[in-house]
Every structure is written in C-alpha cells, then in structure tokens.
Amino acid sequence: MRLTDFWARLEQAFGAGYARSVAVDQVLPQLGGRTIVQALEQGEETVQVWRAVVAAYPDRVPLRLR
Amino acid sequence: MTAVLDDVTAIQRRTVSLLFGTQIIGGVGVAIGIAVGALLAADLGGTGISGFAGSTAVIGGALIAIPVTRVMQASGRRPGLAIAYAAGALGAVLIVVAAVTRSLPLLFTGTFFFGGGTAANLQARYTAVDLAEPSRRGRQLSLVVWATTIGAVSGPNLAPLAGTVAAHAGLPRLSGAFVFSAVMFALGAVLILVLLRPDPLVVSRRVAAAPVVEGPRPGLRAAARVVLASPPARLGVAAVAMGHLVMVGVMTMTPVHIGESHNDADTLRVVGIVLSLHIAGMYALSPIMGILTDRLGRRPVVLTGIALLLAACAVSGTAGHDTTRLAIGLALLGTGWSATMVAGSTLLSESVPLAIRPSAQGLSDVVMGFAGATAGALSGVVVEVSGYPTLALLAAIATVPLVALALRRIGPAATAPTAGASG
Secondary structure, three states: OHHHHHHHHHHHHOOHHHHHHHHOOEEHHHOOOHHHHHHHOOOOOOHHHHHHHHOOOOOOOOOOHO | OOHOOOOOOOOHHHEEEEHHHHHHHHHHHEEEHHHHHHHHHHHHHHHHHHHHHHHHHEEEEEHHHHHHHHHHHOOOOHHHHHHHHHHHHHHHHHHHHHHHOOOOOHHHHHHHHHHHHHHHHHHHHHOOOOOHHHHHHHHHHHHHHHHHHHHHHHHHHHHHHHHHHHHOOOHHHHHHHHHHHHHHHHHHHHHHHHOOOOOOHHHHHOOOOOOOOOOOOOOHHHHHHHHHOOOOHHHHHHHHHHHHHHHHHHHHHHHHHOOOOOOOHHHHHHHHHHHHHHHHHHHHHHHHHHHHHHHHHHHHHHHHHHHHHHHHHHHHOOOOOOOHHHHHHHHHHHHHHHHHHHHHHHHHHHHHHHHHHHHHHHHHHHHHHHHHHHHHHHHHHHHHHHHHHHHHHHHHHHHHHHHHHHHHHOOOHHOOHHHHOOO
C-alpha cells in the first residue's frame, strides 16, 4: 500500500481534519502503544499500520476500504 | 480473536452499567455532603471559616487521587476505586463524630478524607474507557459523567430528610447528611469490590496484543514526563485543568455577586435557580459532548468548550445584576466545562501508552483539583479587590494558553497526507 493511498483511506474513514488528529493523537495497542505517525516514521509497513487501524476502529472503517 | 473481542464488549458493557450505578450513588454522597458541609462548618466555627470545609474537601480529593492512582497502576481499577470510596466513607464518619463532639479540627480532617468520594467519582470516568472501542470512548466516558447528574441533583434535596432521620436518632441535624454520605460511599466501595470483575484495566493490558514497552517506573513523576513530551496529552490535561479553573473561579463567586443585589431570602432562591442551570449545563449535555467528541474529534470539541467558556465569561461579566443574563452565563459556563472535560479526558486517555495511562489519568485529576482549589481561593480575593467583572475577565484571559495549545499545528510535515511520498 502506498503512503498516499494510506492517507486517502484514513481521510475517507474519518474526514480530513479528524484523520490527522487520529494519526497524531491516538496510541493504538495494535501498534505497540505507538501512534500511526510514530509507527510510520519508525518504518512500519503501511499495510500493517492500516490493518491496525481497521482492528482499532471496526465501526469507523467502511468495508470497501478494508 | 473474535471470541476475545466479544468478551471485551460484554465486559465493557457490564463495567459501564456498574459505573453508571455507582456514579449515581457516589454523586448523591458527594452532593448531599457539599450542600451541608459549609453550614456545619459555620455552625461549629463561624461563617468566616465555613468556606474552608469546601477547600479541604477539594484538596483532599486531589491528594487522595495520588495513592489511588498508584494502587490502580499496580493492581487495577477495582482496589483503587474501592479505596477512594472507603476514604470518603471514613471522612463522612469523622464529620459526624466532629458534629457530635463539636470539634473543628476533626471536622476538617473529615472533609479532607471526604474528598475521596470525589476522587472516586472522577477516576470512574477513566475506568469507562479502559476497554472502550476507540470510536466510542467519548460517548462512554461522557455517560459516566452524566450519571453523576442524577446524584448531584437529587443529593441536596435529600439533605432535609437525612436531617430529620438524624434528629430522630439523637444526632445533630446537620450531621444527618454525612451519615447518608457514609452509607453511600460504603455502598459504592462494596459494589465496586464485588462487581467490578474482571478488572477492566487488567483486561485491557491482557488484550493489548503487542508487548508493552518498558519505560521508567510509571509513577506520577514518570507520567508527568510522558505528558509533557506529548502534545496531545499536554492538551488533554490542560483542557481539563483550565476548564475546571475557569468554571470554579467564576462559579464560586457568583452567589456572592447575586447576594450584593438581593436580600437574604431572595439570594438563596436566585442562587438556587442559577446554580441548578449551571449544574444542568455541566452534566445534562455531557452525552452530546461525548457524541461530538467521537464524531468530530477531540480538538474541535476542546475548542468549542473554550468558546463556550469565553462566552460565559462575557455574558456573566457584563450581566451586572441582571439575573437572567447571569443564569445564561452560568449555564454556558457549565457546558464549556463539560466540553473541555469530556474531550480533554478522552484525548489524554488515548494519547499515552497503556503502561502509563492510569498514572497520567491520575495526574490529570491531581492537576485539575489544584487548579480548582487555586481558582476558588483566588476568586474571593479578586472580587474583593476589583469586583466580579474583573474576575470574569481574568478567567477569560486564563484560557489563552489553552487556545494556543489547541491550535498548535499537529503532526510533522514529513508524514502529512499532502506530502505525497510513497511507502
């Protein structure tokens, strides 16, 4: 998954402003207590990070984006 | 894995239902006592000292949160909440003894421990998010805050009944409220001990798939370091504390301000109406704040809260002795507090790693308690020196650092959605 694709999906799920806040503010247990931005900066695969997002927000991510 | 998640959903549902109940019970215990505490202190030591009862309860609540947080961090929510309620019950019993023996030092020792009830009611909101799905945290936290309303509204109205019961039992009438509080807090402690199983914090640690990164020993000091290093956590703590500071500062002196233009009988009636609207603003709308927090995000709701607090300061500060405008101002003050409280607590909870979360949450309540105590103590001085409008102006100015934190551009540019880098 390309990084631009990752961000596009995140924005579709949360809206542009909130997506940014989710990425920066929320530590996810699925990412070992890191935020999305931290995980990406530390070289985590985007597809792994996206799976973590889907697992953490099952009712926010539409099925077509999974 | 699905089975585990189903379990978590069921445990979370049970936890929130139980907390809903204990919040009502604890809310009654706190509210009935606070309604009568100042009267009892005035009866024992004169009006000049009566405000002290409230201050020691606030400071007690903040300081008791420290050992309670340590217990939660080490052993889970269940023992922590139970100890806080037990401290509140002990305090209420000491106050009853103080009323019987007419001992002022014992009264203030009692009101200090009575703060444990407040500490428990505050920490309960964090217990509600241990296992909440990220997209529902705001709602579940606000539901627990909302449950306090029922207690806060019904508590003071139960005081006369409690007084009558106490008088029948040969106790001083004013001590009746605290007999009631002691029973409520003890009941809260027992319900938590028996029913808060499994412990949501312990389960949340078990569920967290990834190993928790070992940091420094996670006490309050370590939590302070983590919070200071994390912009969202900083904003969360600041929103809760500053919202509380502005609210307590303006609210504390509103009855005094009303008293300047009314006779005694009228003052009590008008204060009753204005404060009821204020409390309604604080709690009744909190579920809406929770929904907005989940739909729009935490920062927009923090900013909305600040806007409401500023509007409240503007309306109250310029109201003069217009009761309707004061009532509107105080209702706005309550809703602003609610927004900063719900969104700030949610933001803080999710922006610190699980390993240190209880300590960070405890830290936020300690900071909030001292912000409230400081505001309460200074507000009287400000009004005496320069009047109620100045107090409202200073309260408005106090939000400036919070606005700066909330508007800070978030996130490093390198990973921004628009950067267009491929991964």
